[in-house]
Amino acid sequence: MARRKDHTREELGNLILDAAWRIVGEEGLSSLTARRIGTHIGYAPGSIYNVFPSMNVLMLHLNARTIDILFERLNVPPPKGEDFIMGMKKMASRYINFAQEYRPYWMALFSVDLGEERRAEVWYDDKIQNLFNPLEGLLQVKNQGGNAKNVSDDARILWSSVHGLVYLALTGKLPLKDGSRTLEGMIGRLIETYVSGLESKNR
Amino acid sequence: MARRKDHTREELGNLILDAAWRIVGEEGLSSLTARRIGTHIGYAPGSIYNVFPSMNVLMLHLNARTIDILFERLNVPPPKGEDFIMGMKKMASRYINFAQEYRPYWMALFSVDLGEERRAEVWYDDKIQNLFNPLEGLLQVKNQGGNAKNVSDDARILWSSVHGLVYLALTGKLPLKDGSRTLEGMIGRLIETYVSGLESKNR
């Protein structure tokens, strides 16, 4: 049997990603298999390979959805006149909340390791690039007339640092419980110290 | 057949981990399977489960070896009177080099996600804790008579930040190529700015 053509290629792609999204949310990342997607959408597992060349690339498209949601979360214009430090702390908090709420999707972001396949999916890099924009915007306001390269560097440095803290903390590799440490507190100290360092340099 | 008792339980454990280490190094992390270990050591795959309760726990023990090597790399006493900033940059460079040389082992450090099993392996947390010591030592010298909690916090913040930068850069999630950015340069700026921020606070 065959030739159903119930859906266009694009519809089928979305159907597959919808099912994948549900599976990850309900059963976890390790339950995301071609076979399970197949039964969810009523297609043979092989059909998935008409749309996606591999499960890895499929996961890249799933990650794209996750990144879109994260971007929406981060891309909130700060209240006019809001304290700069406060704006950065809020953004970091949004990242923590996102990571917790979307935990399996957020973990998936860091657990695909495609070598050659990666290069074929250039659109994905653009999505990642955009993620730095909200933070860069915040730094730009602060740094009117300053060095643009530095703003761009600082955005990447701070973002990576915050991510490092969140990642290690949420995966149990950063000890917090013992003592009075909190993740928010650590990130607050990072931001304050870094910004204070920037100011003392520009002095 | 059965009852070979060629090796004690402990010998067999080391044999298994030796084989696992070789497999990861020669064929990559995705080739590390119970069956492949079995053929490497001349035992049935089931025998592995006499020593390790699951492949996840086996990987935890493999990670322990990796952490030991990393610790040795980091735990180098700085030359007497060496510049503090330079000491931190050197330590970061050692981490970058380690991550590159031991790439698959280093990646494995962040790709095991054991939930309940984790709690049973407390020794593993201690190993992770120790990793902060060399950096903490560096900060301690700098901060004679200062707040010990801050030193400990700063060590964790800086370590996580450096790790965040290295991880995102090496997995292609931090754009470096375009433009004149280098990972070492970004980390250098992080360290300088953060330390400068600490100094302006203590002023």
Added chain:
DNA sequence: ACCTGAACACCGTTCAAGT
């Protein structure tokens, strides 16, 4: 007590064959 071999319940991916 220790180990095997086979079994169970799965995988990703390919592809001849059907419509």
Added chain:
DNA sequence: ACCTGAACACCGTTCAAGT
């Protein structure tokens, strides 16, 4: 052209049976 079903080459884990 699109889809299936079966096949290929694997998995982790368990456990009855052997020594």
